[in-house]
Amino acid sequence: MHPILSRLSRLALYLLAWIPLAALLAYLMAATGGLTARQAISLSFPLCFLYAFVCLSAWYSCRAIPSGRSTIGKLLEVHIAAALVASGLWILCAELLAYIFNGMSLYPGLTGRLSRTLPILFAAGVILYLFSVSFYYLLLALEASQTAEAQAIEARVLARDAELRALKAQVNPHFLFNSLNSISALTTSDPAKAREMCILLGDFLRRTLGLGEKSTIPLAEEMSLIHAFLAVEKIRFGARFNMEENIAEEALKMNIPPLLLQPLVENAFTHGISNLIDGGWVRLDARCQNGALSILVENSFDPEAPPRRQKNGMGLLNVRQRLEARYGDRATFNVRTEGDRFSVAITLPAEGEGRAT
Amino acid sequence: MSSRNDTKIRAVIVDDESLARQVVREHLAPHQEIEIIGECANGFEAVKLITEQKPDLIFLDIQMPKLDGFEVLELIDTGSAIVFVTAHDTYAIRAFEVHAVDYLLKPFGAERFEAALDRARERLNANSPTAAVPATELAATARPPAQYLERIPVRDGAQVFIIPVSKLDFAEAQDDYVALSTEGKKHLKQQPISSLEAALDPSRFLRIHRSYIVNLERVVKVEPYGKDTHVAVLRNGVQLPVSRAGYARLRAFLER
Numbered sequence: 001m002h003p004i005l006s007r008l009s010r011l012a013l014y015l016l017a018w019i020p021l022a023a024l025l026a027y028l029m030a031a032t033g034g035l036t037a038r039q040a041i042s043l044s045f046p047l048c049f050l051y052a053f054v055c056l057s058a059w060y061s062c063r064a065i066p067s068g069r070s071t072i073g074k075l076l077e078v079h080i081a082a083a084l085v086a087s088g089l090w091i092l093c094a095e096l097l098a099y100i101f102n103g104m105s106l107y108p109g110l111t112g113r114l115s116r117t118l119p120i121l122f123a124a125g126v127i128l129y130l131f132s133v134s135f136y137y138l139l140l141a142l143e144a145s146q147t148a149e150a151q152a153i154e155a156r157v158l159a160r161d162a163e164l165r166a167l168k169a170q171v172n173p174h175f176l177f178n179s180l181n182s183i184s185a186l187t188t189s190d191p192a193k194a195r196e197m198c199i200l201l202g203d204f205l206r207r208t209l210g211l212g213e214k215s216t217i218p219l220a221e222e223m224s225l226i227h228a229f230l231a232v233e234k235i236r237f238g239a240r241f242n243m244e245e246n247i248a249e250e251a252l253k254m255n256i257p258p259l260l261l262q263p264l265v266e267n268a269f270t271h272g273i274s275n276l277i278d279g280g281w282v283r284l285d286a287r288c289q290n291g292a293l294s295i296l297v298e299n300s301f302d303p304e305a306p307p308r309r310q311k312n313g314m315g316l317l318n319v320r321q322r323l324e325a326r327y328g329d330r331a332t333f334n335v336r337t338e339g340d341r342f343s344v345a346i347t348l349p350a351e352g353e354g355r356a357t
Numbered sequence: 358m359s360s361r362n363d364t365k366i367r368a369v370i371v372d373d374e375s376l377a378r379q380v381v382r383e384h385l386a387p388h389q390e391i392e393i394i395g396e397c398a399n400g401f402e403a404v405k406l407i408t409e410q411k412p413d414l415i416f417l418d419i420q421m422p423k424l425d426g427f428e429v430l431e432l433i434d435t436g437s438a439i440v441f442v443t444a445h446d447t448y449a450i451r452a453f454e455v456h457a458v459d460y461l462l463k464p465f466g467a468e469r470f471e472a473a474l475d476r477a478r479e480r481l482n483a484n485s486p487t488a489a490v491p492a493t494e495l496a497a498t499a500r501p502p503a504q505y506l507e508r509i510p511v512r513d514g515a516q517v518f519i520i521p522v523s524k525l526d527f528a529e530a531q532d533d534y535v536a537l538s539t540e541g542k543k544h545l546k547q548q549p550i551s552s553l554e555a556a557l558d559p560s561r562f563l564r565i566h567r568s569y570i571v572n573l574e575r576v577v578k579v580e581p582y583g584k585d586t587h588v589a590v591l592r593n594g595v596q597l598p599v600s601r602a603g604y605a606r607l608r609a610f611l612e613r
Binding site for chain 2: 174177178180181183184185186188189237276302304305306307
């Protein structure tokens with residue numbers, strides 16, 4: 001669709017914009033060619049009206065050769081050639097018009113005076129045509145950036161959807177199977193403990209499944225989910241791990257996306273503690289500072305642990321993508337390995353009950 | 358081995374979770390003919406116990422501290438029947454590639470466990486086919502494609518060493534073994550050099566000779582040595598023969 005021709009109101013505006021141009025041209029012709037004001041005006045206005053439509057056609061050549069896909073040289077070559085041709089035809093029209101006026105004995109001697117202004121007219125024609133070309137390229141660029149923005153928004157919506165789907169698939173099946181195996185062991189040796197573990201596992205699952213529906217939850221709620229998870233792992237791993245928490249009171253009220261930290265704590269088990277013969281530790285720090293909520297999940301691991309024979313890091317990747325999709329630049333996510341310590345540091349905007357946002 | 362029927366089947370349980378070991382133990386309890394000679398909670402212990410005791414039957418978890426189940430298999434001389442016990446179904450194909458008798462997915466019931474035991478007995482009564490194929494080679498080839506070796510476990514007696522491939526200078530074929538040279542020491546491992554070559558990242562390690570694989574980072578220069586042959590000089594001064602085909606491969610690599 002032509003941006004100007006497609007609407008009558010735009011076309012009218014466009015033609016109005018040519019009126020000062022026609023006036024300027026008339027002035028130039030009068031000044032350089034010795035034409036009278038009437039002669040100049042009766043030539044320049046019909047000529048400009050005609051040329052306004054010639055310049056409209058530049059849109060089609062601009063769209064046919066987008067600026068991004070051809071070299072500058074090629075672009076200049078094509079459009080300058082077009083400008084020369086258009087302007088050449090234009091001055092032919094001017095001469096024809098002057099000839100007609102002459103024939104009608106309206107303005108005797110007009111053709112002679114016009115020939116003196118022809119170079120000016122030609123130059124004006126070329127410049128006006130090239131000006132339209134740049135105008136259309138500008139429009140095209142604007143359009144492209146708008147499309148890009150729309151696509152970015154669409155991508156974000158898709159990321160949100162992916163986030164929701166990921167949340168629903170969040171419960172790690174291996175955690176579930178190993179826990180069920182532990183329950184299976186306990187049923188004979190310690191039925192009371194087996195029952196306790198069933199209840200803990202049920203509690204954890206119910207919370208996990210319920211949270212997927214929410215957009216954010218207070219950190220306190222995420223922590224109680226983590227505690228439910230740890231209670232199950234405590235039975236599986238016995239004394240093989242130690243959990244330390246340093247969470248500022250105000251941080252507990254801050255809102256975070258649900259199941260943001262639980263996968264990190266679970267990671268600490270699958271890649272850290274489960275590979276340590278003498279057991280290991282997990283530490284979770286959270287505090288508010290300068291309008292941001294900083295969270296650190298740190299754990300010990302064996303740098304010489306057997307390599308995982310399947311893709312890992314899905315939990316980390318998922319957390320990072322969810323932060324990005326939701327907070328963009330306002331959140332950070334840093335993974336560090338230092339000796340036998342592995343840590344994930346997250347900052348996100350401190351939003352929640354305790355703070356007006 | 359033919360007198361297996363008169364003697365007890367000696368079994369080992371390897372799992373890092375004590376509750377998981379307990380399940381296997383309970384399932385074995387009614388079987389008078391099976392004697393549990395030991396339990397291990399990690400890969401190192403497992404290699405030591407299995408090497409010393411040579412059990413008939415091994416219940417083996419896959420993800421464990423120190424060495425995983427497949428690495429344990431690489432380091433033991435298996436005449437043993439292996440039953441993998443794991444919560445991960447993704448390893449099943451590889452488990453059977455290393456001739457596992459069965460693959461039990463946690464949690465499992467008595468019926469499924471009995472079926473695994475039957476298969477194990479069958480395997481032990483037959484003339485053990487696993488003995489014909491070295492487990493090392495199988496375990497190495499069972500590696501997933503597009504994932505190269507990051508470390509090589511080796512065993513000296515009952516002691517296990519882990520060699521990160523970045524510390525491997527070169528490997529030399531010696532009959533059925535490869536000698537792995539690292540930090541001036543040599544470790545022998547029962548494995549054909551071709552299977553080691555296949556498991557190593559080809560952009561870091563090159564077979565320069567029928568009997569040698571070299572860590573390309575260690576090569577300082579390549580010099581002519583007699584007619585048609587060359588030697589590669591390593592950073593530590595060691596000189597390795599380079600065959601004609603090896604020289605072509607080395608040049609192709611250096612020109613890239």
